[in-house]
Amino acid sequence: xxxxxxxxxxxxxxxxxxxxxxxxxxxxxxxxxxxxxxxxxxxxxxxxxxxxxxxxxxxxxxxxxxxxxxxxxxxxxxxxxxxxxxxxxxxxxxxxxxxxxxxxxxxxxxxxxxxxxxxxxxxxxxxxxxxxxxxxxxxxxxxxxxxxxxxxxxxxxxxxxxxxxxxxxxxxxxxxxxxxxxxxxxxxxxxxxxxxxxxxxxxxxxxxxxxxxxxxxxxxxxxxxxxxxxxxxxxxxxxxxxxxxxxxxxxxxxxxxxxxxxxxxxxxxxxxxxxxxxx
Numbered sequence: 001x002x003x004x005x006x007x008x009x010x011x012x013x014x015x016x017x018x019x020x021x022x023x024x025x026x027x028x029x030x031x032x033x034x035x036x037x038x039x040x041x042x043x044x045x046x047x048x049x050x051x052x053x054x055x056x057x058x059x060x061x062x063x064x065x066x067x068x069x070x071x072x073x074x075x076x077x078x079x080x081x082x083x084x085x086x087x088x089x090x091x092x093x094x095x096x097x098x099x100x101x102x103x104x105x106x107x108x109x110x111x112x113x114x115x116x117x118x119x120x121x122x123x124x125x126x127x128x129x130x131x132x133x134x135x136x137x138x139x140x141x142x143x144x145x146x147x148x149x150x151x152x153x154x155x156x157x158x159x160x161x162x163x164x165x166x167x168x169x170x171x172x173x174x175x176x177x178x179x180x181x182x183x184x185x186x187x188x189x190x191x192x193x194x195x196x197x198x199x200x201x202x203x204x205x206x207x208x209x210x211x212x213x214x215x216x217x218x219x220x221x222x223x224x225x226x227x228x229x230x231x232x233x234x235x236x237x238x239x240x241x242x243x244x245x246x247x248x249x250x251x252x253x254x255x256x257x258x259x260x261x262x263x264x265x266x267x268x269x270x271x272x273x274x275x276x277x278x279x
Contacts, residue, residue, distance in 0.1 A: 005130070006049055013090045022082060028276040029081035031088075032073045033095065036268035040106045041068045042141045043098035046134065047075060047091040054083040065102065065141040074269070081273065088271050097131075098138040099267035105142025105260050108244055112255065115248040119255055122147040124236070126258035135261045147256055157186040159208070167193060171200045185234070191218050198227050206256070209237035212246040219251035 033047070044060040051058035056079035062068055074095075077084055108121045122145035127135045136146040148154055155178050157170045165173070167186065174184050185204035186197040191214065197205055207215045215235055222228040234254040235247045240263070247255050 005133070006046065006053070008130075009090055010050065010053065014086060024082050024085060027081050028079065029084055029273050030276050031077040031084050031271055031273040033075035033077070033091070033269055033271050035068050035070055035072050035074060036270055037070050038103075039068055039099045039267040040102040040142050041066055041074050041095070041099050042102040042138045043094040043096075043134070044075060046094045046098070050091055050094070051077055051079075051084075051087050054087045055079060056083055056087065065143075067106075077271075078276075081275065084271075084273055088273075092269055092271060094134070095269050096266040097264075098134055098141075099269070100264040101135055101138035101261060102142035103267060104241075104264040105139050105144040107241065108255075108257065108260065109143040111241065111244050112248040115245045119248045119253065120145045121244075121260075122234075122254055122256040123260045124256050124258045125150075127261050139260055142260075144260065145254065154182050154204075155184045156206075157184070159187060159189065162193075167196055168200060171197065171202060175201075183232075185232075187236075190214075191221065194218050195221065195225075198222060198225075198231060202231070204232040204234055206234040206236055207252070210235070212243070212250050215247070215252060216250040 041062050042064050044062065044064050048058040048060060056077055059076040060074065061076060062074050068074060105121065112119050112121055123136060123139040124147055125132070132149065136149060140146055148156070155174050157167070157174060161170050171184070171186065178184060183203035185206055186202050187206045187208045188194045188197055189208055189210065194205055194207070207218060219228065219233060222231065232254065233252040234256055235250060235252045236256040239247055239255055239257050240259050244255060
């Protein structure tokens with residue numbers, strides 16, 4: 001069954017009437033989706049759902065999350081030529097956007113592995129409205145962690161919470177109101193806040209927009225006090241391909257990056273179609 005999200009995207013793309021596709025004769029055709037650059041392919045499941053919604057045959061030739069080279073056919077399509085053309089742009093949009101995110105995530109994972117094989121690379125909630133589930137799926141397919149899908153997944157105390165209540169009161173209220181099944185995370189901007197949060201007791205400490213040197217010093221301070229192993233430590237803010245290895249070497253457990261969804265370029269793919277020969 002086609003998800004309501006995909007139905008919405010289809011309706012948005014076709015509009016009330018499609019004059020472009022209807023000029024094509026009502027004939028059978030075959031088409032191939034081909035990569036125009038190396039990538040980690042993602043979005044094949046969504047592409048196939050869209051194509052099948054149009055009554056087309058869709059045959060993926062790779063598993064999602066696989067590394068694919070330039071010039072490779074990743075998806076084969078059979079069916080009505082008009083319908084293939086109607087579905088073309090939406091199919092390519094999903095594949096291009098999701099593969100771009102997966103490819104960038106895989107590159108970040110590879111760079112982190114040079115320094116530490118134990119650090120997770122996670123995305124954030126900085127996602128395209130209405131497209132979050134697909135962007136986070138693409139991160140997962142690239143080997144990354146999806147982090148929170150929404151506000152109900154965990155309690156994250158940020159700088160603006162602290163400005164209103166203060167850190168201690170924020171944590172006290174969070175512990176009173178939050179189910180035992182949820183983790184409590186606090187965003188810190190300096191080592192004094194880090195120590196205060198650790199002493200009060202949280203599950204996760206996020207070093208926000210802090211330099212790698214300062215984060216590393218913070219990790220060492222927690223270790224000296226014998227509480228490092230009780231905490232999950234996360235670095236976030238301003239992390240990119242250029243500095244991810246510096247952050248991976250600090251001793252944190254997680255590196256979270258809005259960069260994965262905000263800065264991933266769309267992978268270049270194309271759809272080639274031809275009229276099916278009569279037997």
